[in-house]
Amino acid sequence: MYETTYYRASSVSDATSKLAGTEDGKFLAGGQTLVPTMKQRLAAPSDLIDVSGIEALRSISVDGDVVTVGASCTHAQVAGSGDVATAIPALAALAGGIGDPAVRARGTIGGSIANNDPAADYPAACLGLGATIVTDSREIPADDFFVGMFETALEEGEMITAVKFPKAAKAGYAKFPNPASRYAMVGVLAAQAADGVRVAVTGAGNDGVFRHAALETALGADWSAAATEGVTTDAGDMLADIHGSAEYRAHLVAVIAGRAVDNS
Known part of the structure; x- marks a missing residue:
C-alpha cells in the first residue's frame, strides 16, 4: 500500500471541504473495494476522508x-x-x-x-x-x-x-x-x-x-x-x-x- 493521509470527517460539509483540499483524495465508507485495491497498489489516493462516522449518513x-x-x-x-x-x-x-x-x-x-x-x-x-x-x-x-x-x-x-x-x-x-x-x-x-x-x-x-x-x-x-x-x-x-x-x-x-x- 502506498502512503496516504487519513482524515475522519465529522459532517458532510467537513468531508467535502477536506476532499477539496487534497491532491487526489477519496471518500472512504466501508472500504470493501477501495482498501483491497490500495493494498494491491492498484490505487494510490493522496488522502482518505472517512465518512463512516457521520451520523446523518x-x-x-x-x-x-x-x-x-x-x-x-x-x-x-x-x-x-x-x-x-x-x-x-x-x-x-x-x-x-x-x-x-x-x-x-x-x-x-x-x-x-x-x-x-x-x-x-x-x-x-x-x-x-x-x-x-x-x-x-x-x-x-x-x-x-x-x-x-x-x-x-x-x-x-x-x-x-x-x-x-x-x-x-x-x-x-x-x-x-x-x-x-x-x-x-x-x-x-x-x-x-x-x-x-x-x-x-x-x-x-x-x-x-x-x-x-x-x-x-x-x-x-x-x-x-x-x-x-x-x-x-x-x-x-x-x-x-x-x-x-x-x-x-x-x-x-x-x-x-x-x-x-x-x-x-
Missing part, C-alpha cells in the same frame, strides 16, 4: 411512499431494518444476500453505487425501483446515474448522502451468484413501480446494470414468471468471463427474471 426513514437510506448504512443495517422489510421487502432481501456477514457488516450502500461494479446488487435495486440518488449538491434519478461500467454521473468531489426508494406495488429480486464471491453473475430486480413495470439486470451487461425493455413489456402485460419464458437477450450485449459465457448469461436473464417475479 447512517439513518433509515420512511416518509409516505418513500424509503430514504443514508449512504453510510451498511448492507446488514438495510437487511435488518424493519422499516425496509415492511415497505420494500425486496430491498431488504437483496441487501441480505450481498457477500458474507463480514462484507455486510462493513460495506455500505453509498460506496456500492458510487463504485458501480457491474456485478453489484444495489445498482439493480436503484434502477429497478426507480430510486433517486441524493448528493451533497443535487438529486439524480437512477436512470441518469449509472452511465457505464464503473461509471456514474457523479462529478469530481461530489458525495452521495442518501438514496430515496419509492415503494412499489410489487417487487422481487433474484440472482445467480458466483459461489465464491456472491457477486451476481446475473441478478434481476423486477418491480411494478409508479411509472410502470421496471426490470433491471446486473452482473451480465457489457456496460453494467441496465433496464430490459422486452421483459418490462412482457411483465407489463402479464405479471407472472411464465411471461418471462421465451423473452430473449442479445448475447452480444453480455459479459463473458471464466465463470460464464455471454450466451450463458443471456439465457439466464429470463430465468432469473422469472424467479424475481416469483419472489415478489
